[in-house]
Every structure is written in C-alpha cells, then in structure tokens.
Amino acid sequence: MKNTKGFTLIEVIVVVALIGIMTTIAIPTISHWLPNYRLKGAARNLYSNMQKARTIAAKTNSTATMDFTAGVGTPCEGGSYVFTDESGNSIAAVTVDKGVCISSTAFPAGFASDATASGTVGTVVLTHIKISKTYSLTQTIAGGVSLR
Numbered sequence: 543m544k545n546t547k548g549f550t551l552i553e554v555i556v557v558v559a560l561i562g563i564m565t566t567i568a569i570p571t572i573s574h575w576l577p578n579y580r581l582k583g584a585a586r587n588l589y590s591n592m593q594k595a596r597t598i599a600a601k602t603n604s605t606a607t608m609d610f611t612a613g614v615g616t617p618c619e620g621g622s623y624v625f626t627d628e629s630g631n632s633i634a635a636v637t638v639d640k641g642v643c644i645s646s647t648a649f650p651a652g653f654a655s656d657a658t659a660s661g662t663v664g665t666v667v668l669t670h671i672k673i674s675k676t677y678s679l680t681q682t683i684a685g686g687v688s689l690r
Contacts, residue, residue, distance in 0.1 A: 577641055581670040584642045585677035588623065588666065589689045591634040595625040596685055600657040604628035607652040610666060613643035617671040620644075625652070638668070645669045658685040
C-alpha cells in the first residue's frame with residue numbers, strides 16, 4: 543500500500559515559483575500605490591484634525607489656533623502642525639508621514655468661538671516626494687474646510 547499523504551517535491555517547487563512570480567508582479571504596483579496612500583492619509587488626517595479644532599472652538603466657546611511648520615529640503619519632505627485651544631491645551635500635534643511634505647502654509651490663525659475663521663482664509667498644500675499629486679486644504683471665512 544502506497545502512502546499518498548502530503549505534497550511531492552515538484553508540487554512544492556511549482557507553488558513556490560508561482561508565489562515568486564506573483565510577488566514580482568505585485569511589488570511595482572504596491573510601490574506606486576504606497577506614496578499615494580500615505581499622501582491621502584496625511585491629507586485626511588489633517589482635514590479631520592481641522593474639523594476637530596473647529597468643533598472644540600465652538601463647544602468650548604473659545605478660539606483654536608493652528609501652527610504649521612513647512613517641510614524642508616529639495617525635494618521637500620516633512621512638516622508638522624499643532625492645534626491648540628485658547629488655554630494652550632493641545633488639540634492635535636502631528637508630524638506628517640515619511641515622504642509627505644507640507645509645502646505651503648499660507649493659513650489663518652485658526653477658528654473663532656463661533657467656528658468661523660479667526661483670520662483671513664488660507665490654504666495648506668500637501669505633496670509627496672515620489673508622486674506629482676497634491677492635496678489642498680482650504681478654510682473659508684465661514685470656517686468650513688475643503689479637501690481637494
């Protein structure tokens with residue numbers, strides 16, 4: 543009686559070769575997808591933190607300030623932002639992901655107690671060193687924030 547449990551050496555080699563081929567095909571796709579994912583994630587994170595600052599300003603009947611630090615170098619990389627309430631308590635303090643850059647920080651001081659802009663309107667631009675796509679976050683005079 544022959545024992546038929548398990549795999550033959552040929553079957554294992556074929557499966558390992560197929561996995562290798564599929565990995566070779568997938569790596570370039572993932573390496574292109576990852577920078578876009580990081581940039582989009584950083585933009586959404588900034589957007590949600592801006593909404594949080596606006597909400598806290600209205601909820602506590604105080605102002606919320608935003609302080610942006612632009613990235614450095616050529617190509618631009620890095621940057622951070624800090625949002626604080628009127629008492630100096632941190633609402634959000636974030637350093638952007640690797641490869642992402644806060645490249646433009648023409649932005650007002652923050653949100654007033656009625657959730658409107660506490661200064662002039664402005665825009666923050668996020669870029670990535672490996673792709674040409676950018677995301678812009680713009681605050682309106684009414685305090686709204688748009689992500690484009």
